Amino acid sequence: MPHDPVVEVSDLSVRFVNRDLDLQVVDGVSFSLAAGEVLCLLGESGSGKSVTMRALLRLLPDYARIGGKIRLAGKDVTTMTDRQLEAVRGPVGAMIFQEPMTALDPVFTIGTQISETIVSHEGVSYRQARKRSLELLEMVQIPSAERRLDSYPHELSGGLRQRAMIALALSCRPSLLLADEPTTALDATVQIQILLLIRSLQRELGMATIFVTHDIGVACEVADRVSVMYAGRFVETGDVADVIGRPAHPYTAGLLGSTVHAESRGQRLASIQGGPPDLADLPAGCSFGPRCSRHHAACDAGIPALEPVGEARMARCLRPLVMAAEAV
């Protein structure tokens, strides 16, 4: 069986250009993802994580200019026409969103939506598609699945809607699952249900998965690898245990230090000074420089390159907290 990566991205850049703005939103992102791997894109608002992920399926607005190469399951997506993309969205890569009401059409039942997707992509009869819809609803553990096939989205609770959306995404047997903060809007007890569900489905079906989130806890629960993004670039990538346990980039360290957790009670949080970067006005050198406690003059000279700092770890920093020599 060929073990080609499911996703190969090299030097991806996205620029938003229209009459009112001209922003480099993503710059020089490269990574690859094998089947069954879970990559987490971790970053705050404006880091470019959502745009990066949407670029993979070319789900960006008209004013987005994509540069670089994106290959999904061996096919080059960057040069595809819309018709060709239709064959990619669904069967190759599927996406789940933060707000299920935007992904589910309110005027059709869940069963209809899933079945129609299957019919249009796999060409089977509606009856067969409906049978498969039922299987999918059971796979995502929706109770009374038979009855729910005929429910409208607004008749379901938040957690069930999210499960229905996952079922819809899985309907075309994608090899790549893209998740854009799917649990951010959910209650704690529902969030853990959905995360565990995604984790088990991903393992069972062997899908490559990319998870976009701002929550370190989510990364810890689902990811194999983590890429931290800041101002449109990867600033650190590596195995999740390494990045969380011993962060190399000062931003990652700052993010971990400022995250509230069980042991931080009563103490002052080590916050990162300053505010999120203005993409229209980035410094000439390292984008994180103005806020970095380890900043020195050389950091302003130019944007640092992504350098290895350990085994399968990279950081975009001239003075990382973890050196290559320390590689275990």
Next chain:
Amino acid sequence: MTDIDNREPVSRDFDLREPDTREPDSRDRGGPRQPILSVRGLRKYFPLRGPLGTINAHVQAVDGVNFDVMKGETLGVVGESGCGKSTTARLLMRLIEPDAGSIVLDGDPIGHGGITLRELRRNMQMVFQDSYASLNPRHTATEEITFGLRVHGMSSAKARDQALASLRLVGLDPTVFADRYPHEMSGGQRQRVNVARGIALNPRVLILDESVSALDKSVQAQVLNLLADLKERLNLTYVFISHDLNVVHHVSDRVLVMYLGKVVELGPVDRIYRAAAHPYTRALFASRLSMNPAVRVGAVPLAGDPPNPVRPPSGCRFRTRCTMAEAVCAVVEPVLSDIADAHQAACHAVIPGSGHSQAEAIARAA
């Protein structure tokens, strides 16, 4: 809610305390052991109207809530959608009129010949969740803050001074931010203006309703540090409502857990977080995301979705999802009772003499 036409001027500026002074607050009436807020029997049902305007059913948003808030503490309030925590906040602020129940502020009841609503507003303010809608898009930061001060009779010059002082207190340079509009500020800065608006009237209690939930984590840390500093300097008491269990753990002294309009557990933060008594509380905290990739959550702590507050289950409202539910739970509603020092829970399984088999075991073991 009328603006009582009583033009007594606000005479007090910010009474900034050095952290190690122990002079009593001049507004204190009952001493440190009297709760600053005492809530009993608070109830609010929202009617659901049918097509012709007739009332079909009620959303039992808050149903018989009792708790105290002690002076100088931070009381965390947690719960999921439909639990009633936001409604409780608005009931405390009297933005919504309760159907039943009493609120007592430092020994004085609110209404009924006690404290007027106007005096309540001087003593208790609310900080909202940041969104574009928490600040008036047409007002500058100063205008937004001076509004409340002018309502209470301050002259516009003095109000502006007070507003600038508030901005300074929350870490915003007045020369830069005084005349900025919300769209000219980042999320963290807007939230600081929210806080400045809340403290401008120099209240004793601040209700923080999801005040840091919409912020990026790095900004959230800054605002949490700010809130800790302000609490110390202005001698504030906080009621901190949030769905984020980690944040509540970080800031609270005591924690109140709500489920479907009722209080299910109340106690010191460490006890609640480590050794909760109520099965819902335990499941809730077991749902917290791990911060350690090596130690992940294994099984789902609580199945199903938070139920609908329109027709809650009989007896104990949690019994439909509870692994320990027994016959008595469907018949008798558990009352919030003391189960340990300063620790209360509303669960038959931990209240001796309730009729639940586990309670018998506890009673026998004791």
Next chain:
Amino acid sequence: MSATVETGNVASTPRAAPKRRKTGGFWRRVARHVMRDKLALVCTVVLALIALSAIFAPWVAPADPYKTSMIRRLLPPLSPNYILGTDELGRDMLSRLLYGGRVSLAMGISPVILATLIGGALGVTAGYFGRHVNMAIMRVVDVFYAFPSVLLAVAMAGVLGAGIFNSLISLTLVFIPPIARVAEAVTTQVRNQDYVEAARATGASAPRIIVQHVLANVTGPILTYASSLVSIAIIISSGLSFLGLGAAPPIADWGLMLNTLRQAIYVAPINAVLPGAMIFAASVSFNLLSDSLRTAMDVRA
């Protein structure tokens, strides 16, 4: 522990504070956006020309608009002394169009202004107080809304009699319901925002909140809607005059001129159409300008 609250974080780090140029208040931003829109600029210029020439008609008009001349009837445009020709009674078209602009514009704008004041007040009150007050006001408004505007204007004019003043009243009545509806919708939206809750939490009275918080946020959409109504008002008022229910001869009014020149349409078609062209220009310009205003208000700077 230090006595100072951490202040440096946000303001003092030069790059840290988002560098936005001071975009200023709401109306300034709107004006700036409209200025950048070429179509809106053209419309503004056209309207300004029409308005100014109407206001300064006595000084700008080449001839007396009431002076008839039986020998010089229906002269075509570009005749000597009569740039736009003459009407069926020999009066100078250009002068009549300029003087007519005064009446037509006034009859278009005044009812909208009045209706905005009255309908706006009704809508904002209904929107802010909600429930019973809302029901009471809006159901009454709905009754009037049920009538087609032109028919209602005609009916009212029929009841009240013809004349400029009466048609002004009927037009105002026609426009109050839609403006009240828009005002109520926008106010209800604003009413539920957190900043209004915060204002209520300070103990402010309802009138104070409405004036200081709500009005500033609802005038934008209401004014946009009202400005789009001006174009309709101009057309309806011209229609009323055309039907003989508005301005009476010999007053110069575009709608009336359309009527009286009707018979001349085979003989002097250009003259007959000129008043219509003016109505068209004014109406479309208002319409496009209000469109631009609407997009300007949607833009988040």
